[in-house]
């Protein structure tokens with residue numbers, strides 16, 4: 001198993017891409033069970049370009065950074081759909097929104 005040499009580096013975000021072996025699922029289909037994918041340390045992610053597997057401690061930090069990034073994107077997407085008002089999901093979950101009410105006002 002190849003390991004990325006991350007020691008001595010500052011905690012900079014490493015560009016990640018989906019592991020080809022498990023296609024980002026972190027597990028592979030074994031004979032009876034799904035098995036943890038060893039090519040990506042069970043994370044589903046490898047370093048972009050080199051496709052090296054990250055060590056577990058490095059992986060924790062990188063996944064945290066990636067998760068934070070993803071959460072920021074989710075917030076931005078939610079805000080975007082709030083502004084446009086075109087999201088069916090939003091209207092479904094907030095019927096007080098303009099045009100989303102069955103209330104006749106009579």
Ligand SMILES: [Zn+2]
Pocket residue numbers: 019020021022023024025026027037038039040041042043044045
């Ligand atoms: Zn994998």
